[in-house]
Amino acid sequence: MSTFRARERPIPHPEAPLIATKRPSPHGPELITRELPGPRARAIVERDHRAISASYTRAYPLAMSHGRGALLWDVDGNRFLDFTAGIAVGASGHSHPRVVKAIREQAGRFLHMSGTDFYYDMEVRLGERITKLVPGPGPKQAFFSNSGTEAVEAAMKLVRYQTKRPLFVAFYGAFHGRTMGSLALTASKAVQRRGFAPQTPQSTHVPFADCKRCVFNLKFPSCEFACVSFIEDYVFAKHTPPEDVAAIFVEPIQGEGGYVTPPPGYFERLRKLCDKYGILLVVDEVQSGMGRTGKWFAIEHWNVKPDVVTIAKGIASGMPLGITVASKDLMSWPPGSHGNTFGGNPVSCAAALATIDLIEEQLLENTRKVGAFMAKELEAMVARHRMLGWVNGMGLMLAVEVVEPGTSHGDHDRRDEIIQACFERGLLTLGAGPSAVRISPPLTLTRAQAQVGLEILDEAVGAVESRGKRGRPGNGAKRRVG
Numbered sequence: 001m002s003t004f005r006a007r008e009r010p011i012p013h014p015e016a017p018l019i020a021t022k023r024p025s026p027h028g029p030e031l032i033t034r035e036l037p038g039p040r041a042r043a044i045v046e047r048d049h050r051a052i053s054a055s056y057t058r059a060y061p062l063a064m065s066h067g068r069g070a071l072l073w074d075v076d077g078n079r080f081l082d083f084t085a086g087i088a089v090g091a092s093g094h095s096h097p098r099v100v101k102a103i104r105e106q107a108g109r110f111l112h113m114s115g116t117d118f119y120y121d122m123e124v125r126l127g128e129r130i131t132k133l134v135p136g137p138g139p140k141q142a143f144f145s146n147s148g149t150e151a152v153e154a155a156m157k158l159v160r161y162q163t164k165r166p167l168f169v170a171f172y173g174a175f176h177g178r179t180m181g182s183l184a185l186t187a188s189k190a191v192q193r194r195g196f197a198p199q200t201p202q203s204t205h206v207p208f209a210d211c212k213r214c215v216f217n218l219k220f221p222s223c224e225f226a227c228v229s230f231i232e233d234y235v236f237a238k239h240t241p242p243e244d245v246a247a248i249f250v251e252p253i254q255g256e257g258g259y260v261t262p263p264p265g266y267f268e269r270l271r272k273l274c275d276k277y278g279i280l281l282v283v284d285e286v287q288s289g290m291g292r293t294g295k296w297f298a299i300e301h302w303n304v305k306p307d308v309v310t311i312a313k314g315i316a317s318g319m320p321l322g323i324t325v326a327s328k329d330l331m332s333w334p335p336g337s338h339g340n341t342f343g344g345n346p347v348s349c350a351a352a353l354a355t356i357d358l359i360e361e362q363l364l365e366n367t368r369k370v371g372a373f374m375a376k377e378l379e380a381m382v383a384r385h386r387m388l389g390w391v392n393g394m395g396l397m398l399a400v401e402v403v404e405p406g407t408s409h410g411d412h413d414r415r416d417e418i419i420q421a422c423f424e425r426g427l428l429t430l431g432a433g434p435s436a437v438r439i440s441p442p443l444t445l446t447r448a449q450a451q452v453g454l455e456i457l458d459e460a461v462g463a464v465e466s467r468g469k470r471g472r473p474g475n476g477a478k479r480r481v482g
């Protein structure tokens with residue numbers, strides 16, 4: 001994500017009357033202030049700029065008051081439709097009553113007792129539940145932390161410890177976190193690494209199976225997985241000895257990289273390559289896991305068994321929690337070799353157990369149905385707009401690429417303009433990769449909400465398209481909304 005550098009440019013506000021107010025529907029937005037942000041949100045944004053780190057990336061000035069499901073209200077009373085779920089987190093939607101009840105009940109009992117040092121039932125129950133859901137043979141064990149990056153850090157330490165090998169392989173476009181260990185695997189945007197060298201753990205990056213923008217300029221399937229052969233024939237042969245590689249870290253669908261989805265057969269090849277050289281396969285499901293793609297874990301779409309799985313984001317509907325799952329054999333590291341104070345917080349575990357129930361009972365099914373509907377509608381939208389290139393992703397992890405018409409070159413600026421135009425109409429979206437609009441709503445999204453949101457997206461794309469290149473703000477042209 002990028003864009004809203006509010007410190008550097010004025011907070012945008014529409015010149016025309018707000019469009020979404022013309023068609024309030026119970027399934028969609030209702031904007032009641034003349035401008036966005038409204039006065040209360042504006043005040044919060046201004047205070048934020050004084051008190052909060054400048055490193056955060058805010059696409060637009062949304063200041064939330066409260067939410068229900070896929071709808072949320074800002075502090076001025078504007079109602080928004082949320083296609084972000086707080087960046088692919090809120091699996092059960094905002095403040096699902098069953099998740100809130102579980103949190104309240106656990107909070108009334110105790111808030112913390114450090115799962116690293118003591119025992120409590122909530123953590124054990126979640127450990128039992130999650131290890132059964134994660135794909136892969138044999139009994140598994142879970143290590144608890146608080147975030148995606150910590151889940152990845154634990155995986156990095158575990159695979160190094162067990163293989164006694166120093167090196168990692170990861171992919172261009174990958175995002176595995178921003179702490180000093182996981183940052184060495186992340187190669188999504190240079191800004192995330194600029195100024196932070198040297199990266200401590202040694203990792204080699206290789207091209208991902210991005211068939212729409214193949215770095216080898218080949219086409220699938222005639223390419224015969226040149227991107228996998230490249231790892232063996234070039235990287236292993238000339239630079240990174242495979243017997244020194246502890247693990248390959250990979251996202252089944254690259255999240256921050258743009259929801260890039262590899263073709264069938266890709267992960268099978270990667271698994272074979274790992275097995276040939278005794279390398280472990282770590283699948284980062286922080287964004288793609290917990291039902292987001294219509295299966296518990298996205299790697300199941302390729303039917304491949306990973307050695308280690310990392311989980312966070314959707315697992316606890318917004319409460320902080322990270323989990324690293326591996327086979328019992330692999331997780332056999334001695335007491336004291338890894339741990340933390342807050343990991344597996346009992347309130348987060350309670351939220352996770354309630355979330356898992358909801359995913360199992362309703363949300364997997366809903367994600368498949370509403371996701372299929374949205375993918376079809378998005379394909380039709382791509383056919384209508386020359387500046388839309390293609391649809392990526394699965395389930396409710398979808399993205400639409402904004403391109404320079406007739407090419408596969410991403411158009412970063414117009415993507416940002418579309419996200420802005422959606423916000424001005426009451427639809428919350430975010431970017432993914434350099435040029436995709438990310439659609440990662442709560443898994444509770446109804447078909448009616450999906451329809452309203454897609455109509456707004458369509459209208460926003462149309463508005464940006466009709467402005468044309470020369471009409472872009474900053475080019476001296478008057479900005480029109482709608």
Ligand code: PLP
Binds near residue numbers: 148150176177251288
């Ligand atoms: N791994 C993946 C695939 C992610 O998408 C993210 C966050 O976007 C992370 C790891 C890092 O998670 P966190 O931001 O919770 O540290």
